[in-house]
C-alpha cells in the first residue's frame with residue numbers, strides 16, 4: 027500500500043479532519059477578529075524594516091566616501107555616529123514590534139485552544155469510543171503543540187520576514203533596478219520545487235499525524251491497562267504493538283523528511299544565487315562606471331539582508347504546512363455532529379418507555395432488533411440473557427448514553443436524546459463498574475452533578491452510601507485532594523463516591539450494568555448495602571449476570587439475539603417454562 031493510501035485509510039478510522047477551505051475560513055475569521063492589533067503589529071514591523079534600511083545605506087556611504095580617497099575624518103565620524111543611531115533605533119523598534127506580535131499570538135492561541143477544548147468535551151461518547159482515545163489525545167497534545175509553535179513564533183516570524191523582505195526588496199530595486207536584476211533568480215529557482223513540495227506535504231503530514239495518534243493510543247492503552255498487562259504477561263504483545271506503531275510513524279516521517287530533503291537544496295540555491303549574482307553583476311556595473319561604488323555596496327548588502335528573513339520564511343512555510351494539517355485535525359473535532367439536540371421539551375412524568383428500538387454499532391449490523399419495554403415507576407426490572415445478547419447495549423440506550431438508530435426511548439413522553447445532558451442525568455443514570463476519581467478535592471468530586479450542593483448535603487450523600495466514616499477519617503475530610511497523585515482511594519471507596527454522586531444527582535431511574543461483579547465478595551456485600559440505599563424509591567433496571575438479582579426483581583426481561591424473548595415476573599416466567607425457566611433450573615442445580 028502506498029504511503030498516501032495508508033494515510034487515507036487512517037483518516038477514515040479517526041475523528042473527522044476539516045477541509046483546507048474550512049481551515050482557511052477559520053484563519054480568515056481569526057484575522058478579522060484581531061484586525062486592529064494585527065494592523066498595529068504590521069505597522070511596527072514595517073517601521074522596524076524601514077529603520078533597518080538605514081544601516082546598509084550608511085555603510086554604502088562610508089564605502090563610497092572612503093573609496094573617493096578624499097574622505098575627511100569628520101565625515102566618517104558623522105557617518106559612524108549615524109550608523110550607531112540607526113542600530114539603536116532598529117533595536118528599539120524591533121523590540122516593540124516583536125512584543126506586540128507575541129501578545130497577539132498568545133491571544134489567538136488562547137482563543138483557538140478554548141474553542142478546541144469546548145468542542146472536545148462536547149464530543150458524543152460513542153464517537154470517542156469509536157475513534158479511540160489515542161486520536162483525541164494526539165490532537166490535544168501533538169496538534170496543539172504544532173499550532174502553538176506556529177502561532178507563537180510563526181506569526182511574528184512571517185510578519186517580520188515579509189515586511190523586511192518587501193521593504194528591503196523595494197529599497198534594492200529603488201537603489202538600482204539594474205543591479206537588482208539577479209533578485210529574479212530566486213523565484214525562478216524556487217517556483218517548481220516549492221509547488222511540488224506544497225502539493226505533497228499536506229497529505230504527508232496528515233499521514234504523519236495519524237501515526238502519532240496510533241502511537242498515543244497504544245501508549246495510553248498500555249498505561250491504563252498496566253495491571254492487566256502485568257497480570258496476564260502481555261508485555262511482549264504490547265512491545266510488538268509499540269514496535270508496529272513506531273514503524274508506521276517511522277515510515278511516515280521518512281516520507282515527509284524525504285520531501286523536505288528534495289526541497290531544501292533548491293531553497294539553498296535560491297538563497298545564494300542572487301547574492302553571488304549581485305556581487306558579480308553589481309561589481310561589474312560599478313567597475314564599468316554604470317553605477318557608483320556606494321550604490322553597488324548598498325545593493326549587495328540589501329540582498330544579503332534579504333537572506334535571513336527569506337530563510338526564516340521558508341522554514342516557517344514548512345512549519346505552517348505542518349500546523350495547517352494540525353489545524354484541520356483540531357477544527358475537525360468541531361465537525362462531529364452532536365448525537366442529541368435539546369428541544370427544551372419537559373417530561374410529563376417519570377415513566378421510561380422503550381419503543382421498537384433498533385441499534386447498530388456498525389452500519390447494516392443491528393444488534394438490537396425492535397426492542398419494546400415499558401418501565402413501571404418504582405419497579406425493579408432485571409435484564410438477563412446470554413453473553414452478547416445486547417443487554418449492555420440496551421442499558422446504554424435506556425440511560426440515554428447513545429440514541430437509537432430507529433424507534434424511541436422516552437421519559438415522560440420526551441425522547442432521551444431531546445433532553446439537555448444535565449436534565450437527562452437528573453432523570454436517568456447509568457451505573458457501571460467504571461468509576462473515575464477526578465483530580466481535586468473529595469468535595470469537588472461529589473459536587474460534579476450538583477455544583478451548588480452545600481457541605482451538609484455532601485456529607486448526607488456520603489452517609490446515605492455508608493461512606494461517611496472513611497470520608498471523615500481522610501486527612502482533610504471533604505477538602506482532601508483525591509484522584510491521580512492525591513490521597514489514594516480503594517476501588518470500593520471510589521465506587522461509593524460514585525454512588526454518593528448519584529444520590530446528589532437524584533435521578534428517578536437507574537440502569538445498573540453489573541455494578542458489583544468485579545469486586546471481591548466482601549467489598550461487594552458492603553457495596554450492595556450502599557447501593558441498596560441509593561436504589562430505594564427509584565425505578566431500577568438491573569443488567570443481571572447473577573440470577574438471584576432476577577429472582578428479587580419485580581419483573582425479568584430475557585434478552586436474546588437483540589430481542590426481548592420473555593417478559594414477566596420470576597414466577598410467571600417459571601410457569602411459562604421457557605428459556606428463563608431453563609436458565610433458572612441450570613443455575614439452581616449448579617448452585
Ligand SMILES: Nc1ncnc2c1ncn2[C@@H]1O[C@H](COP(=O)(O)OP(=O)(O)OP(=O)(O)O)[C@@H](O)[C@H]1O
Nearest residue numbers: 155387388393411412413414415416417418419420
Ligand atoms: N462498542 C462496540 N462496537 C461494536 N460492537 C459492539 C460494541 N459493543 C458491543 N458490541 C456488539 O453488540 C452485541 C451486543 O453486545 P452487548 O455488550 O450489548 O451484549 P451483552 O448482552 O451485554 O453481553 P455481555 O453479557 O457479554 O456483556 C455483541 O454482538 C457485541 O459484540
